[in-house]
Amino acid sequence: MPGNPHPVQCHEAQSYSLWLKNGNYTKWQELVNLSGEPPTSLGSALLVLGCPQVPVQTSIALYLINRLKKSGFVPVVAGNKAANTLLVIADPDRHYLGEVMDLDRAVTMITDKKRDFDRCFVFIHNDAGISYAATMGAISKAKIYTLVYGEHYEDLVKNIDFPCTIIAAKAVHNPLPLKKALDEVTPWAA
Amino acid sequence: MGCVESMNYEILMRNGSFKECREYIRQHFTEYIDVQPGFKIFDIHTIGVPPIAIGLDRDFIIFPYTKPCHGTFLLRMEDTAEAARLRTFKKRV
Numbered sequence: 001m002p003g004n005p006h007p008v009q010c011h012e013a014q015s016y017s018l019w020l021k022n023g024n025y026t027k028w029q030e031l032v033n034l035s036g037e038p039p040t041s042l043g044s045a046l047l048v049l050g051c052p053q054v055p056v057q058t059s060i061a062l063y064l065i066n067r068l069k070k071s072g073f074v075p076v077v078a079g080n081k082a083a084n085t086l087l088v089i090a091d092p093d094r095h096y097l098g099e100v101m102d103l104d105r106a107v108t109m110i111t112d113k114k115r116d117f118d119r120c121f122v123f124i125h126n127d128a129g130i131s132y133a134a135t136m137g138a139i140s141k142a143k144i145y146t147l148v149y150g151e152h153y154e155d156l157v158k159n160i161d162f163p164c165t166i167i168a169a170k171a172v173h174n175p176l177p178l179k180k181a182l183d184e185v186t187p188w189a190a
Numbered sequence: 191m192g193c194v195e196s197m198n199y200e201i202l203m204r205n206g207s208f209k210e211c212r213e214y215i216r217q218h219f220t221e222y223i224d225v226q227p228g229f230k231i232f233d234i235h236t237i238g239v240p241p242i243a244i245g246l247d248r249d250f251i252i253f254p255y256t257k258p259c260h261g262t263f264l265l266r267m268e269d270t271a272e273a274a275r276l277r278t279f280k281k282r283v
Binding site for chain 2: 051082103104107128130132159161162
């Protein structure tokens, strides 16, 4: 792509399309589309949200969705009504969010082998979160990542005894410790 | 998924942990089966850390029910046909 100061992969074209409509990167958009290659995907990623009572969840979920999309993953969010609504309201034009589904429906579809994902990120700040993560590990073929946060994150980590990559930090209102832990693991890497 | 709220149930334990529910069933019911997450009871997929204990007491079924915001509830429901179905799994274990 001659003349492009910021080389991008083809699969990033869709992610950047809304930026490009605003005008600043029109030439970049043309170069990406002219490559002629269809957008490629590294796979799908399911974000399993917990109870949204701890504020960092919504922030980190949007951050993770953004990083996954930039890396070529198709993120899907599954949560209860409150957790999903927090995300949908925060991203009304769906710059970040893609498919959003009810958590129980996601469990049913995976268990019934109607759908599965390549990676699964489970947000954990209470005992129920561990139960959902263990369930995903048992019913899904996805690589499981547990994002453990909240005041008592260390106690929760001690109770995780199933195969998964644990990403943990004491984060309640400030998402930066959990963001830092995520960035160190780079679970969006191919 | 079936809607538990529409069913006739009794709550034996509320806001418990998955370990507490498992231990309660094993300590209070001589008849129980261990199942894996996703196992269907009343058309509900069970959520939990395996093994998930399901208690049986005559026609009553005692099982954990997890909600993201409220932890795990231990529910007791009566259903002759479902109890009989679960006992067939016990024989296979």
